[in-house]
Amino acid sequence: MPELPEVETTRRGLLDAMTTQRIESVRIHDRRLRWPIEADLETQLTGARVERLERRAKYLLVVTDRGTLIVHLGMSGSLRVVPDVLARRLHDHVEIALDSGRTVRFNDPRRFGSLHWVTGDPLAHPLLATLGPEPLSEDFDGAHLYRSSRGRKVPAKVFIMNAAHVVGVGNIYASESLFHAGVRPTKSAGKLTQAECQRLAAEIKRVLSDAIEVGGTTLRDYVDPDGNPGYFRQRLFVYDRAGKACRRCHTPISQRIIGQRSTYWCPICQR
DNA sequence: CCCGATTCCTGTAGGC
DNA sequence: TGCCTACAGGAATCGG
Structure with a gap:
């Protein structure tokens, strides 16, 4: 069950594979998540360059030069880096192909996870705006x-x-x-x-x-x-x-x- | 505002 | 062996 440590581990594990990469293509196989994947996500993401990966609470933020992909893993979600040629697996919802030839896959059997695209400050998104302090920061004691x-x-x-x-x-x-x-x-x-x-x-x-x-x-x-x-x-x-x-x-x-x-x-x- | 309950979903463990 | 039910949980949302 992804809690903060699992999301942070996922973020760190994606750093090398995603940072500075351009997103070549996006394939959405199943839009059914906690909230349906927005219709224009594919268009927005394609061609964007990943600048950095951040984390806020249990949200992973993929910050690109065009906007930010907000990922929540729910309770069964995972992001995996795989070679482009690897066959799709059950409950793969989204595939993000990078110009390195590798693909990031979002898999979520129970569909409690979510994906959102935002331009501007991702922390202003309604899901993030009212969150309390980060436990590992000085704001929490x-x-x-x-x-x-x-x-x-x-x-x-x-x-x-x-x-x-x-x-x-x-x-x-x-x-x-x-x-x-x-x-x-x-x-x-x-x-x-x-x-x-x-x-x-x-x-x-x-x-x-x-x-x-x-x-x-x-x-x-x-x-x-x-x-x-x-x-x-x-x-x-x-x-x-x-x-x-x-x-x-x-x-x-x-x-x-x-x-x-x-x-x-x-x-x-x-x- | 505060708090408890309900809801979404699928895989798996346990009971019979 | 096979079927059925209970349970797991993040967090939005609703009702009191």
């Missing part, structure tokens, strides 16, 4: 977490997964960060102490950074642009480990649905 959570009754886990407060933290990394911070996912956000907010912000940064370093988490089908899995799964302490011994205290890991999502925690290490 314990003080921010403490301030923004005052008066909030939602569980801490739901709070840190809300992109209005901090972006990029999905279901896996939310559970992991809360474990390392020693905070119960059910604890009301408004009741987090300053010390807890400090620890939580620090652990969110550390967990996301560590995950990026090893290429993200592959649970089922996530792969980077070269087809390689991420190795953070081996470093998960609670996610997907219900009933298994806590890696720190050996107590069985608990699981419950919180905020409509499976949530994992250690009943001892997390108060």
Whole structure:
């Protein structure tokens, strides 16, 4: 499931293949995504030169000399770099042929992903305009977490997964960060102490950074642009480990649905 | 404004 | 072995 580390890994994996490349042709095989692919995407993209790749939250931004392609991988989306001649695979939605002779393919079985084309400032797009701070930036810290959570009754886990407060933290990394911070996912956000907010912000940064370093988490089908899995799964302490011994205290890991999502925690290490 | 629930979709795991 | 159901989840959107 692409969260921030997987999107960042995808961005880094595409840098060499896409930067300075001219887009020779665009083939759209299936417009059905979270939102249908806009009718003029093919026309807009063809002939554009890629200047750089950026990331905002879980959005990948392909900045060209004509405009920006905004890519969201949803939960099953991937971008792969393949030789031009390689046969198309099931759920390949878009192929972008570069003048290097290689092709970037957007594949998304569950169609929760999206593609948008914008001219001008991509951050002004409605999907990006209201996003909260980047977790790895200085704008996000314990003080921010403490301030923004005052008066909030939602569980801490739901709070840190809300992109209005901090972006990029999905279901896996939310559970992991809360474990390392020693905070119960059910604890009301408004009741987090300053010390807890400090620890939580620090652990969110550390967990996301560590995950990026090893290429993200592959649970089922996530792969980077070269087809390689991420190795953070081996470093998960609670996610997907219900009933298994806590890696720190050996107590069985608990699981419950919180905020409509499976949530994992250690009943001892997390108060 | 805040918050909980619903919705989109397909592949896979588990039960019988 | 094969069928059926439940479940997974990012985030927009809706209803209270």
